[in-house]
Amino acid sequence: AVSVDRLVRELSAASPWLAWTAAILAGLAVLALLVLILRELAAVARLRRVEALRRAEAAARVGGSVPQAREVCARLRALYAGRRDVAVDWRRLAEQADDAMDAGARIALYERRVLEPLDAEARAAVRQAARRVSIVTALAPSLLLDAAAALYLNAAMIRRLAEIYGGRAGLAGTIRLARRVVAHAMAMGLIALTDDMLEPLLGGGVAAKVSRRLGEGVVNGAMTARLGLAAMEVCRPLAFEALPKPSLREVMWDALRKR
Numbered sequence: 001a002v003s004v005d006r007l008v009r010e011l012s013a014a015s016p017w018l019a020w021t022a023a024i025l026a027g028l029a030v031l032a033l034l035v036l037i038l039r040e041l042a043a044v045a046r047l048r049r050v051e052a053l054r055r056a057e058a059a060a061r062v063g064g065s066v067p068q069a070r071e072v073c074a075r076l077r078a079l080y081a082g083r084r085d086v087a088v089d090w091r092r093l094a095e096q097a098d099d100a101m102d103a104g105a106r107i108a109l110y111e112r113r114v115l116e117p118l119d120a121e122a123r124a125a126v127r128q129a130a131r132r133v134s135i136v137t138a139l140a141p142s143l144l145l146d147a148a149a150a151l152y153l154n155a156a157m158i159r160r161l162a163e164i165y166g167g168r169a170g171l172a173g174t175i176r177l178a179r180r181v182v183a184h185a186m187a188m189g190l191i192a193l194t195d196d197m198l199e200p201l202l203g204g205g206v207a208a209k210v211s212r213r214l215g216e217g218v219v220n221g222a223m224t225a226r227l228g229l230a231a232m233e234v235c236r237p238l239a240f241e242a243l244p245k246p247s248l249r250e251v252m253w254d255a256l257r258k259r
Contacts, residue, residue, distance in 0.1 A: 004022075004026050007022055008022045049079070050165065050235065050237050053072065053075050053076065053079065053237045053238070054236075054237060054238070054239065056072050057072045057238050057239065058239065060072050060103050060107065061103065061107065061239075061241070063103075066102065066106065068103065069102075069104075069106045070097075070106065072107055072110075072238075073094075073097060073107065073110045076110055076114060076237060076238065077090050079166045079237060080114060080166060083166075085117075086114065086117075086118070087117075088114055093110065093114075096109060097109050107238065107242075108241060109242075110238070111238050111242045111243060112242050112243060115237075115243065116243060118164055118165060119232070119236075119246070121164050122164050122165065122228075122235075122236075123232075123251060123254075125160045125164065125228070126157065126161070126228030126232065126246075127251050127254050127255045129153050129156070129157035129160075130221040130222070130225040130228065131221065131255040131256075133150050133154070133220050133221045133223075133224040134217040134218055134221030134255070134256075135217065136149040136150065136153070136217075137150065137217035137221070138214050138216070146220075150220055150224070153224065154227055155178065157224065157227075157228055157231070158178055158227075158231045158235075161228065161231045161232060161235045162231075162235045164235070165236050165237060180234050181227060181234050182227075182230075218252075221255060225251045225252050226248055228251070229245070229248060229251065232246070233245075
């Protein structure tokens with residue numbers, strides 16, 4: 001700020017219009033910074049909203065409270081009410097939920113109707129990221145470029161999954177979310193990969209025998225897929241209960257087979 005003020009004063013001594021130009025540019029820069037900060041705060045607040053919904057759902061399932069389950073369903077509707085890609089007849093869904101006998105059945109109904117198409121979209125995003133990481137690893141000329149590309153693609157995947165499930169993470173939100181995803185993956189033992197796990201997927205390690213770089217690409221792609229599955233569990237506003245969790249073998253098989 002002191003440097004900008006000094007610059008404006010020096011330009012004012014040289015020419016008034018230069019000073020005005022510098023002042024306007026400085027004002028626009030400050031305005032852009034404020035908008036960026038507000039967007040980051042809004043993104044973090046939205047992520048916290050999803051996290052709070054997860055905690056409320058867990059409490060409703062454990063306690064078996066129908067009023068708590070009704071509140072969870074209402075908050076889920078509020079989270080996706082303005083999205084055109086979530087094609088749900090909320091009034092009819094609420095009527096069907098009223099017929100549910102307990103809290104778990106009510107939440108399960110909302111999970112199946114609302115989150116099933118989002119889960120399919122999230123699996124496609126994970127599959128695409130795993131395929132891209134595999135290709136980049138197999139074709140990258142250096143390890144540094146390989147690592148940089150994998151880091152970027154994994155961060156983009158996590159951000160995309162947050163957007164699919166309603167998080168809309170910004171830069172600060174993506175960093176915060178990435179820390180939670182990695183912690184969740186480590187807690188669930190999802191980081192460790194072994195050749196024994198990959199052999200059924202690759203047909204006895206054929207890819208690694210054909211090409212070392214191709215084998216490394218498949219392993220890195222599997223790491224990305226595992227991280228993506230962990231990110232799905234973290235970003236999802238409801239836990240996987242009524243719907244099955246996607247498996248690593250399924251995601252990697254689709255990534256290697258489908259275009």
